[in-house]
Amino acid sequence: MNFYLVSLIKSALVAFVLLTALAYIQWVERKVLAHIQLRIGPRRVGPHGLLQPLADVIKLLTKEDMIPSHVSKFFYLLAPFLAVMFALISIAVIPFGTEVKIGNFTTPMQLTDLNVGVLFILGLSGIGVYGVALAGWASNNKYALIGGLRSSAQMISYELPMAMAIAGPLLLLNSLSFRELVDGQAGYYLGFIPKWSIFHGPFPQIVSFFIFLIAAFAETNRVPFDLPEAENELVAGFHTEYGSMKFAAFFMAEYANMVTVSCVAVLLFLGGWQPLWPAEYGSGYLPTLILGVSGLICLYHGMNPARPLDRYTLPVFGVAFLGLAGVFLIPAIAPMLLPLFWFLSKVGAVLFIYIWIRGTLPRFRYDQLMSFAWTVMFPLAIVNLFITALMVALN
Amino acid sequence: MEHVILFLVFAGIAVVAAINLVLQTHPISSALSLVGVMGALALIYLQLGGEFIASAQLIVYAGAIMVLFIFVIMLLNAGTERKIKRNLWVKYAGLPLMALFIGVIAYVVERMLPPSPGGLFGNMTHGNPQEIGRLLFQTYLLPFEVTSILILIAILGAVVLARKEIE
Amino acid sequence: MPAIPDSVPFAWYLILSAILFTLGIAGFLFRRNVITVFMSIELMLNAVNLSFIAFSYKFKQPDGHIFSFFVMVVAAAEAAVGLAIILTIFKNRQTLEIDEVSSLKD
Numbered sequence: 136m137n138f139y140l141v142s143l144i145k146s147a148l149v150a151f152v153l154l155t156a157l158a159y160i161q162w163v164e165r166k167v168l169a170h171i172q173l174r175i176g177p178r179r180v181g182p183h184g185l186l187q188p189l190a191d192v193i194k195l196l197t198k199e200d201m202i203p204s205h206v207s208k209f210f211y212l213l214a215p216f217l218a219v220m221f222a223l224i225s226i227a228v229i230p231f232g233t234e235v236k237i238g239n240f241t242t243p244m245q246l247t248d249l250n251v252g253v254l255f256i257l258g259l260s261g262i263g264v265y266g267v268a269l270a271g272w273a274s275n276n277k278y279a280l281i282g283g284l285r286s287s288a289q290m291i292s293y294e295l296p297m298a299m300a301i302a303g304p305l306l307l308l309n310s311l312s313f314r315e316l317v318d319g320q321a322g323y324y325l326g327f328i329p330k331w332s333i334f335h336g337p338f339p340q341i342v343s344f345f346i347f348l349i350a351a352f353a354e355t356n357r358v359p360f361d362l363p364e365a366e367n368e369l370v371a372g373f374h375t376e377y378g379s380m381k382f383a384a385f386f387m388a389e390y391a392n393m394v395t396v397s398c399v400a401v402l403l404f405l406g407g408w409q410p411l412w413p414a415e416y417g418s419g420y421l422p423t424l425i426l427g428v429s430g431l432i433c434l435y436h437g438m439n440p441a442r443p444l445d446r447y448t449l450p451v452f453g454v455a456f457l458g459l460a461g462v463f464l465i466p467a468i469a470p471m472l473l474p475l476f477w478f479l480s481k482v483g484a485v486l487f488i489y490i491w492i493r494g495t496l497p498r499f500r501y502d503q504l505m506s507f508a509w510t511v512m513f514p515l516a517i518v519n520l521f522i523t524a525l526m527v528a529l530n
Numbered sequence: 531m532e533h534v535i536l537f538l539v540f541a542g543i544a545v546v547a548a549i550n551l552v553l554q555t556h557p558i559s560s561a562l563s564l565v566g567v568m569g570a571l572a573l574i575y576l577q578l579g580g581e582f583i584a585s586a587q588l589i590v591y592a593g594a595i596m597v598l599f600i601f602v603i604m605l606l607n608a609g610t611e612r613k614i615k616r617n618l619w620v621k622y623a624g625l626p627l628m629a630l631f632i633g634v635i636a637y638v639v640e641r642m643l644p645p646s647p648g649g650l651f652g653n654m655t656h657g658n659p660q661e662i663g664r665l666l667f668q669t670y671l672l673p674f675e676v677t678s679i680l681i682l683i684a685i686l687g688a689v690v691l692a693r694k695e696i697e
Numbered sequence: 698m699p700a701i702p703d704s705v706p707f708a709w710y711l712i713l714s715a716i717l718f719t720l721g722i723a724g725f726l727f728r729r730n731v732i733t734v735f736m737s738i739e740l741m742l743n744a745v746n747l748s749f750i751a752f753s754y755k756f757k758q759p760d761g762h763i764f765s766f767f768v769m770v771v772a773a774a775e776a777a778v779g780l781a782i783i784l785t786i787f788k789n790r791q792t793l794e795i796d797e798v799s800s801l802k803d
Binding site: 534535541548549551552561574575582583586590594598599608628629635636637639655661662665677680685687 | 701702703705707708709711715716718720721723724727728733736739740743746747750751754755757758760762763766767769772773775776778782783784785787
């Protein structure tokens, strides 16, 4: 088929799935945080609060879109646009699985496979600072300006340890394209230990993984590094003067950055879509097993429900899960869906770690945060890179 | 043909942003126009096969140096400039003549060189990171190490100049 | 309507580089805010980078990319020190116009 038509269809599909996923990641976050804090979370709008993101979107869209009179209008309107644009563009180089075969037409599950995909992501996270800095400056408000400057200084300070942590698996796997990086992590040691970067080769990249995760928390302005945008500090920081859709744009940008960084962590360190144990020991049946068990649990609890509405919704979910479990058994599409399942579950695990840490840790003070970057993370990243290079050169 | 159209689009963006840089009165607008120039130039480098240099332009120039500029402009709270009268001949005749002069020199130089295929997207001949890495660490190792010392000197200089005086 | 060539002729890159360089010189000579003057210098450096990469493409050698990389590194170092100097000038004279930092004149 024509290259442009295929790219257009893939872009539309990825954009649609990504935007829905962003809304539902917020639902997952609210539910998980609530359960960590021993409460329930949203449960009124739709079954188990599943329509809450829809309600939030409708609220934000229909709120009055106000521009305060004291802001510099052009930059005030430009800042959320830049933030969202660069956060969403980074999904273009992330591969989600192997190939999709429909009839005799194949296309990779990726929008574009750049030779320098890793450098592209690094460049976009560097340019993503502009949205935040401009938002703080355009608001013409000293709290917003301080919040914006602090946030952008934090983002560029943590880019350095992040880039050096990324350089570790690049030394082991010898490529900059994401697809080749994941293909280099195929295979198993001793028959059952996967060759992911954190278990790989001359020097397992565990320290790199942790440095990357911590730097990623700081890059996306998440707890414990979210001082510049926390609600009880600095009057909400750089997005003080923003309301309705522009505020939603900043939050979309933050969650999109989270998704991108989790995808990069999974691709570089956790083996992308390579399964955890070899296929001959039955890793192909894991999604069927998980979905089937969840479906059966839903059906069982649908018999004696805790809440009256669950008599109808839980059996529906049970049947849906069992249907999905059946889909994974179809031999024609199982080879396409299995890598996608492994990739998405690993990304889901990293996102769950993000939410878990948000519910658990207090936040850093700003000078502690910056001195942590320059005096602890940066030397540690340099030492790690040096040892990795030494072990690769000695091999 | 689409390569030529894309080149014209990006070159147009670069020239318009550069004109905006010179004409705007507030430094923040000039700084953002410069970021636009750098982005357009990075795409033109991609057309010339320079994947590494395009990425380095985005990461280093547009993502770090210009952020530094924007920090300084925001911290110093630089306002708009006042307009003063200048000799109109210089502005409206001197600049196009200089552009014409340099353009003619460039064209004459290009005519003297042997013909070669033009720029195409996807025609990645050199400039991939493997080759540049190999060159940097083999042929050009001495300048590479010297620039690292240069950056160290620049860091020290910037820290000394910009710190508060302790009385 | 002249025929549109199917690949970009080499001269066009040099002409674009010339135009950007001239605009950089214009900003350097005509603007009075010292930060804008500095940004015009960065524009001139970018125009020269484009020339390097274009010639490297023409002669099929990667050395132009290496030169361009070194130009970027030197521009980064120069930006850091230059902005530190601008901060010091602002601290001492409270002005950012280059016409007023002229106490060594006559």
